Every structure is written in structure tokens, then in C-alpha cells.
Amino acid sequence: MSKPVAIITGGASGIGLAVTTHLHKLGYRVVIFDLNSEAGHETVSSLGVDALFIRTDVSDYTQQARSFKQAFEWGGNRLDFCHAYAGIDDRQSLGVGKEINTKTLDVNLEAVVQGLWLFKYYARRSEGVGERVARFVATSSAAGLYSMPTNPQYTASKYGIVGLTRAAGPVFAKESITVNCICPGVIATNLCPPEILQCFPKEHITPLSTVIKAIDAFLGDDGMTGLVVELSQENICFRDMVEGANESQKWLGTKGDEIWDKAYESVAERKGY
Ligand SMILES: NC(=O)c1ccc[n+]([C@@H]2O[C@H](COP(=O)([O-])OP(=O)(O)OC[C@H]3O[C@@H](n4cnc5c(N)ncnc54)[C@H](O)[C@@H]3O)[C@@H](O)[C@H]2O)c1
CATH class of the missing domain: 1.20.5 (Single alpha-helices involved in coiled-coils or other helix-helix interfaces)
Structure with missing residues (x-):
């Protein structure tokens, strides 16, 4: 039996890097899609075998689709897991009367929607399809449950991920594909400049180990789908939809x-x- 194959977008840094390393330790062949070639190549050479970096701008559909195809073929026509981590914060200028830069929505939401359907396309064609569950995990944020007034587009994109997960989860499960998302609080990564990060008291920083806890929970239960998991400090907390x-x-x-x-x-x- 061949090894399971995982794609991690944004896997060259921060949360994505921690998950890439974890999945590799669990015996996955891992493929990183990221813009950062230097960090991506460094990561795969430190992992050694069973790791591939493909420079990809996930917000460009043609690039993402080409990278999915390459990853699927490299993995021996197999795809078991995709974690969409690539994400950025707001880029709009505060100038009035100008078209604003909506790249945040492209990377954090649209690329994830495209990635989910690309994942479904290849999971359906995977070796041994139907014998096991394929898993897609998207990355929302605490901003997708509450709000981040300094980053309105970021907040909108992360609410979008929560909605996508809840709507697609039960439907994709009919084809043995689970769709869940994580909503981390503040985690010390390159997303947040060090001068901002140091303003947060240490006790309000969530450790990367909490992300791994959530990933292990998804891996340990084939029935979990459509779930939204808030990650805060050491806790993983499943969040229900608001009541009617x-x-x-x-x-x-x-x-x-x-x-x-x-x-x-x-x-x-x-x-x-
Ligand atoms: N760090 C936090 O506090 C926090 C909290 C909640 C949610 N998140 C989310 O976690 C995810 C990962 O963020 P992180 O904190 O690890 O940040 P990070 O900056 O350390 O890593 C993000 C990675 O995504 C890559 N990337 C950015 N745009 C890309 C694109 N168009 N195509 C391909 N790769 C691209 C970057 O090169 C980088 O390697 C993001 O979606 C972010 O919104 C982070």
C-alpha cells in the first residue's frame, strides 16, 4: 500500500509549516504550495524524503490547478489530505475614491474555494478511492467567529471559510470527503510583525501544539465534517452555528x-x- 499524500498551502511558514512537519512524521508524503521558494525548498530538504515544494500562487487558479496535478502524479495518483493555510492580512489603502486592493479575499477565500473543488476532483480519482476518507481542512480564524476591526476584509474572508465549511461539509461527506476548519486565536508566526506580537501578553498567545491537537482530532474520526473548531490557548472548542x-x-x-x-x-x- 502506498503512503498517504497531503498538500499544505502556505506550508513554508508558521502554522502550515508545523502541520507539514507533523503530517510528515505521521508517515504522509507532503507537498507544500507556497510563494516563498527559499523557505519552501529549505523545509523539504530538511524533511528529506517524501517531501516536495511547488512554488504556487494559490490565488492564481491556473497555477493552483497545475500544482494539484503535479502533486497528485508525484504522490502516485493519490491524494488524501489538503490543508489550506496560505493567508494574508488586509492590503487596502485608506484612500477614498480609489478601487481597493482585495487580494486578501482572493488568497484567503477564493483560492480556498477553488482548492476545495480541485481536492475533490483528485480525491475522486485517487488510488483506493472509497476505501478511506479524504480530508480537507480550511483555515479560518477567531476573526471568523468574532471580528477584527483593523482587518475588515480578513474578517469577511474568515467568516466566508466558516460558511463554506458548514455548507460543504455534509455534502462532500456523501463522497467520503470531510471538510472542517480551524479558527485560531493569536499564534506567533510571520503573519504578525514582531513589534505587534510583543504587545500581546504571553498568556494570550495560542501555541502551535493546539493546532496539532485539532489536526489529530480530525485524523482520528472519519465522521467529523462541517465542523468549526476554535483554538485558544490549550483548548480546542467545537463551535455550533447560531440557533434560529x-x-x-x-x-x-x-x-x-x-x-x-x-x-x-x-x-x-x-x-x-
Ligand atoms: N498567526 C495567527 O495568529 C493566525 C490566527 C488565525 C488564523 N491564522 C491563519 O493561519 C494561516 C497561516 O498563517 P500563519 O500565521 O502561519 O502566517 P505565515 O505568514 O507564517 O504563513 C503564511 C504562508 O502563506 C504563504 N502565502 C501567502 N500568500 C500566498 C499565496 N497567494 N499563495 C501561496 N502561498 C501564500 C506565505 O508565503 C507564508 O509562507 C492564514 O490563513 C492565517 O489567516 C493565523
Whole structure:
């Protein structure tokens, strides 16, 4: 039996690097997609065998699609796990009357949506498909549960990841693909400049070991899907969706979904989607 294969976007630094190293230790063949070639090459050469770096800008669909294909073939036509970590903070200028830079949405949200569908495409074609669960983990943030007023686009992108996870999780599970996301608090990485990081009291910094705890929880349970996990200090905390505001919303949240399913099926048939 061949070894399982994992793609980690943003795996050259911070949280992604910690997860890459962890999965490699667990016996995965790991493929890093990242913009940072120097750190990416350094990481794979320190891991030795069973590690590949592919320079990829995940916000460019053509590049990400090409890298998925390369990773799948390198892994022996197999793909078991993808963790989408690549992320940036806000880049908009405060100038009024100018089109703002929305790169944060491209990298943190759109690239993850594209990555999820690319993952599904290759997981369906993997050696031994149907015999085991394939896992996709997206990266939201505490900002995707609360808010980060200094970074409104970042906040919007991370709320988007929570919504994507909750909606896609149960649907993808029908094809033995689980979709979950993590929402870390502040973790000491390159995302946050050192001068900002040092303003936070140490007790409010979440250790990387809490991320690994969440990854191990996902790996240990094939039934987990559509779950949103907040990571704070040593705790991993599964967060439920908000409750319906009244009986009507509660009804729509259950029976309404059955109606949407049927309605969309017939529309899809009619329009040939
Ligand atoms: N560090 C935190 O406090 C924290 C908290 C919550 C969520 N997160 C999320 O965790 C994820 C990882 O962040 P981190 O803290 O490890 O930061 P990091 O800056 O250390 O790592 C991010 C990596 O993503 C790569 N990257 C950026 N844009 C890319 C692109 N277009 N294509 C490919 N790679 C790209 C960078 O080169 C870098 O290696 C992000 O999605 C971030 O929003 C971080």
C-alpha cells in the first residue's frame, strides 16, 4: 500500500509549516504550495524524503490547478489530505475614491474555494478511492467567529471559510470527503510583525501544539465534517452555528434545506449543470 499524500498551502511558514512537519512524521508524503521558494525548498530538504515544494500562487487558479496535478502524479495518483493555510492580512489603502486592493479575499477565500473543488476532483480519482476518507481542512480564524476591526476584509474572508465549511461539509461527506476548519486565536508566526506580537501578553498567545491537537482530532474520526473548531490557548472548542431566532428560522434551518435540495436538483437537471 502506498503512503498517504497531503498538500499544505502556505506550508513554508508558521502554522502550515508545523502541520507539514507533523503530517510528515505521521508517515504522509507532503507537498507544500507556497510563494516563498527559499523557505519552501529549505523545509523539504530538511524533511528529506517524501517531501516536495511547488512554488504556487494559490490565488492564481491556473497555477493552483497545475500544482494539484503535479502533486497528485508525484504522490502516485493519490491524494488524501489538503490543508489550506496560505493567508494574508488586509492590503487596502485608506484612500477614498480609489478601487481597493482585495487580494486578501482572493488568497484567503477564493483560492480556498477553488482548492476545495480541485481536492475533490483528485480525491475522486485517487488510488483506493472509497476505501478511506479524504480530508480537507480550511483555515479560518477567531476573526471568523468574532471580528477584527483593523482587518475588515480578513474578517469577511474568515467568516466566508466558516460558511463554506458548514455548507460543504455534509455534502462532500456523501463522497467520503470531510471538510472542517480551524479558527485560531493569536499564534506567533510571520503573519504578525514582531513589534505587534510583543504587545500581546504571553498568556494570550495560542501555541502551535493546539493546532496539532485539532489536526489529530480530525485524523482520528472519519465522521467529523462541517465542523468549526476554535483554538485558544490549550483548548480546542467545537463551535455550533447560531440557533434560529424563532420557530420559523428553526423550521427553515431543517425542512428548508430539504426544499432547497429538491428545487436545486430539478433546476440543475433543467439547465444541465
Ligand atoms: N498567526 C495567527 O495568529 C493566525 C490566527 C488565525 C488564523 N491564522 C491563519 O493561519 C494561516 C497561516 O498563517 P500563519 O500565521 O502561519 O502566517 P505565515 O505568514 O507564517 O504563513 C503564511 C504562508 O502563506 C504563504 N502565502 C501567502 N500568500 C500566498 C499565496 N497567494 N499563495 C501561496 N502561498 C501564500 C506565505 O508565503 C507564508 O509562507 C492564514 O490563513 C492565517 O489567516 C493565523
